[in-house]
Amino acid sequence: xxxxxxxxxxxxxxxxxxxxxxxxxxxxxxxxxxxxxxxxxxxxxxxxxxxxxxxxxxxxxxxxxxxxxxxxxxxxxxxxxxxxxxxxxxxxxxxxxxxxx
Amino acid sequence: xxxxxxxxxxxxxxxxxxxxxxxxxxxxxxxxxxxxxxxxxxxxxxxxxxxxxxxxxxxxxxxxxxxxxxxxxxxxxxxxxxxxxxxxxxxxxxxxxxxxxxxxxxxxxxxxxxxxxxxxxxxxxxxxxxxxxxxxxxxxxxxxxxxxxxxxxxxxxxxxxxxxxxxxxxxxxxxxxxxxxxxxxxxxxxxxxxxxxxxxxxxxxxxxxxxxxxxxxxxxxxxxxxxxxxxxxxxxxxxxxxxxxxxxxxxxxxxxxxxxxxxxxxxxxxxxxxxxxxxxxxxxxxxxxxxxxxxxxxxxxxxxxxxxxxxxxxxxxxxxxxxxxxxxxxxxxxxxxxxxxxxxxxxxxxxxxxxxxxxxxxxxxxxxxxxxxxxxxxxxxxxxxxxxxxxxxxxxxxxxxxxxxxxxxxxxxxxxxxxxxxxxxxxxxxxxxxxxxxxxxxxxxxxxxxxxxxxxxxxxxxxxxxxxxxxxxxxxxxxxxxxxxxxxxxxxxxxxxxxxxxxxxxxxxxxxxxxxxxxxxxxxxxxxxxxxxxxxxxxxxxxxxxxxxxxxxxxxxxxxxxxxxxxxxxxxxxxxxxxxxxxxxxxxxxxxxxxxxxxxxxxxxxxxxxxxxxxxxxxxxxxxxxxxxxxxxxxxxxxxxxxxxx
Numbered sequence: 094x095x096x097x098x099x100x101x102x103x104x105x106x107x108x109x110x111x112x113x114x115x116x117x118x119x120x121x122x123x124x125x126x127x128x129x130x131x132x133x134x135x136x137x138x139x140x141x142x143x144x145x146x147x148x149x150x151x152x153x154x155x156x157x158x159x160x161x162x163x164x165x166x167x168x169x170x171x172x173x174x175x176x177x178x179x180x181x182x183x184x185x186x187x188x189x190x191x192x193x194x
Numbered sequence: 195x196x197x198x199x200x201x202x203x204x205x206x207x208x209x210x211x212x213x214x215x216x217x218x219x220x221x222x223x224x225x226x227x228x229x230x231x232x233x234x235x236x237x238x239x240x241x242x243x244x245x246x247x248x249x250x251x252x253x254x255x256x257x258x259x260x261x262x263x264x265x266x267x268x269x270x271x272x273x274x275x276x277x278x279x280x281x282x283x284x285x286x287x288x289x290x291x292x293x294x295x296x297x298x299x300x301x302x303x304x305x306x307x308x309x310x311x312x313x314x315x316x317x318x319x320x321x322x323x324x325x326x327x328x329x330x331x332x333x334x335x336x337x338x339x340x341x342x343x344x345x346x347x348x349x350x351x352x353x354x355x356x357x358x359x360x361x362x363x364x365x366x367x368x369x370x371x372x373x374x375x376x377x378x379x380x381x382x383x384x385x386x387x388x389x390x391x392x393x394x395x396x397x398x399x400x401x402x403x404x405x406x407x408x409x410x411x412x413x414x415x416x417x418x419x420x421x422x423x424x425x426x427x428x429x430x431x432x433x434x435x436x437x438x439x440x441x442x443x444x445x446x447x448x449x450x451x452x453x454x455x456x457x458x459x460x461x462x463x464x465x466x467x468x469x470x471x472x473x474x475x476x477x478x479x480x481x482x483x484x485x486x487x488x489x490x491x492x493x494x495x496x497x498x499x500x501x502x503x504x505x506x507x508x509x510x511x512x513x514x515x516x517x518x519x520x521x522x523x524x525x526x527x528x529x530x531x532x533x534x535x536x537x538x539x540x541x542x543x544x545x546x547x548x549x550x551x552x553x554x555x556x557x558x559x560x561x562x563x564x565x566x567x568x569x570x571x572x573x574x575x576x577x578x579x580x581x582x583x584x585x586x587x588x589x590x591x592x593x594x595x596x597x598x599x600x601x602x603x604x605x606x607x608x609x610x611x612x613x614x615x616x617x618x619x620x621x622x623x624x625x626x627x628x629x630x631x632x633x634x635x636x637x638x639x640x641x642x643x644x645x646x647x648x649x650x651x652x653x654x655x656x657x658x659x660x661x662x663x664x665x666x667x668x669x670x671x672x673x674x675x676x677x678x679x680x681x682x683x684x685x686x687x688x689x690x691x692x693x694x695x696x697x698x699x700x701x702x703x704x705x706x707x708x709x710x711x712x713x714x715x716x717x718x719x720x721x722x723x724x725x726x727x728x729x730x731x732x733x734x735x736x737x738x739x740x741x742x743x744x745x746x747x748x749x750x751x752x753x754x755x756x757x758x759x760x761x762x763x764x765x766x767x768x769x770x771x772x773x774x775x776x777x778x779x780x781x782x783x784x785x786x787x788x789x790x791x792x793x794x795x796x797x798x799x800x801x802x803x804x805x806x807x808x809x810x811x812x813x814x815x816x817x818x819x820x821x822x823x824x825x826x827x828x829x830x831x832x833x834x835x836x837x838x839x840x
Contacts (some may be wrong), residue, residue, distance in 0.1 A: 116817075116819070
């Protein structure tokens with residue numbers, strides 16, 4: 094039996110919404126970071142699903158791109174988080190609020 | 195033909211200005227700077243001399259040549275070119291400007307020696323020659339106006355050259371500002387005249403305008419207005435009543451500047467302009483009379499002030515105003531070539547007087563009060579001889595240059611004008627001789643009244659040789675204009691040379707009368723007697739009987755005070771114009787218009803922006819998640835928008 098594309102899309106939409114809400118409401122920087130990864134992966138899922146649905150391999154190609162970028166982003170993001178922790182002794186992003194007028 | 199290269203005489207000084215102006219601080223060596231500056235003018239002089247002789251060899255009809263370089267302004271019917279007109283009048287002017295200019299440049303090398311801004315001085319002088327050559331060689335009113343403003347600018351820059359020095363009650367830069375502002379009033383009149391000329395004749399080119407002005411059909415009232423406006427311009431530049439007040443203050447500048455700009459060349463620009471537009475002035479007889487009256491009144495008025503002044507340069511400044519008055523008298527009675535002739539001889543002897551004064555001031559370490567001179571003859575023999583020659587020339591002693599030109603003017607004012615003009619002119623000649631020899635006697639003769647710390651000495655050769663050159667010109671300069679009375683068949687050579695320029699204008703003047711030669715000779719003898727009287731009286735009072743001057747001063751204290759304070763004209767202008775303008779500016783323009791209206795608008799706008807932004811900035815709380823939330827909400831709204839509108 095072949096799963097129709099709607100399932101994939103609904104799943105990835107849920108994953109994306111969980112990611113967005115995670116970014117918006119969680120206080121721990123690492124969790125926020127993981128939520129971002131979640132959003133990226135939901136997008137990947139969508140692309141793979143459409144690739145198979147349309148019989149076109151370009152979607153899969155892009156997934157590799159996104160994974161590469163995500164890997165690089167993970168390296169930089171974690172480095173930033175470590176630097177932040179060394180400075181502030183906290184990962185609560187409510188306390189990291191110097192980005193204002 | 196050399197005349198085709200006449201534009202070089204304009205651009206060589208410009209080149210000199212650029213070199214000295216840009217690289218002056220790098221060159222440092224005074225000799226190099228001086229040679230660059232002087233040779234730029236010297237080469238121009240050579241070109242003018244060659245052009246002059248080549249033009250002289252041409253037949254009379256083809257002596258006017260126009261050298262067109264390029265079109266400058268083209269807009270609708272207006273077409274203005276950078277074009278230079280070489281004719282009898284402009285060649286005479288160019289000879290005077292470059293010749294006297296060159297001599298004064300050389301003199302300045304000595305006079306300005308050791309000045310911290312030596313290069314700047316020469317750059318300005320060259321810029322001045324550039325502007326002046328544009329003024330006199332222009333073949334249209336716009337280019338003339340360019341030169342007109344250019345010389346005004348240079349005058350301003352050079353009056354305030356020693357901007358850090360005190361001058362009378364204020365500073366030299368204040369004096370420069372005064373000259374500039376007063377000149378602007380005249381320039382405004384000149385501009386109005388130019389607009390009216392363009393409206394009336396549809397062109398600003400000399401050849402076209404004067405040809406159309408000569409043709410019948412234009413009402414006299416139009417000419418009256420044009421001539422009046424142009425004459426207002428001339429009174430500003432040539433320091434005539436009522437706009438003469440800037441010239442005495444212009445003496446704040448270095449003395450070579452006074453000689454070049456405020457005696458020999460720039461101040462005669464008004465005379466030149468009126469002579470150039472003679473056809474317009476003769477078409478407006480009323481204004482021509484105004485010119486004559488203003489001229490003769492200025493001549494007398496300035497001479498009386500000159501009688502009592504004690505600053506050597508002030509005396510010469512009032513003398514210059516007075517002599518310019520003579521030139522306008524000549525123009526006003528229709529004797530245009532006599533006016534130009536006096537312009538030329540005056541350039542020689544007045545430049546010489548100023549340079550001589552500069553030599554004295556140099557020797558006396560900046561002392562300018564003639565009461566603190568006396569007996570300088572033995573210290574500076576060369577300066578003395580040349581100064582004496584110039585004084586004799588300006589007093590009108592034959593056969594020096596001033597005699598011929600001044601006598602020509604007096605004779606024309608008698609023959610073409612009326613006896614009153616002649617009488618006032620002759621009386622002014624008496625005063626001129628008196629104040630000049632008051633100056634000579636107080637400076638060179640009599641008891642030494644020199645302060646102990648001053649050690650007078652003769653000036654270096656680089657200064658005395660220019661004095662001698664000008665002295666030679668002051669002696670022989672008049673010989674080219676010997677009146678027909680003496681020179682017989684050839685007539686007055688100078689007048690003959692300028693005849694083609696003024697021929698049409700003189701035809702329009704109908705009031706020529708013929709007088710017997712005996713009348714002319716009688717008047718000539720009278721004016722010489724007056725001049726000699728003036729000299730002898732001055733000698734008696736100031737040399738033989740010094741206490742007499744004080745007695746007279748006490749006896750006529752009222753008149754003396756009025757003359758000493760220059761008829762209180764400066765104070766009158768202050769009361770009438772300057773103070774009201776200051777008051778109005780302070781109470782209305784500053785405190786209401788500027789502070790309330792303009793500042794209020796600007797500050798009001800700023801405070802509105804401020805109050806809005808204090809509210810908006812609360813969004814910027816620095817929490818990244820809040821920003822992300824706003825972004826997410828925005829994206830959702832945008833998505834809904836797209837989905838539901840498509």
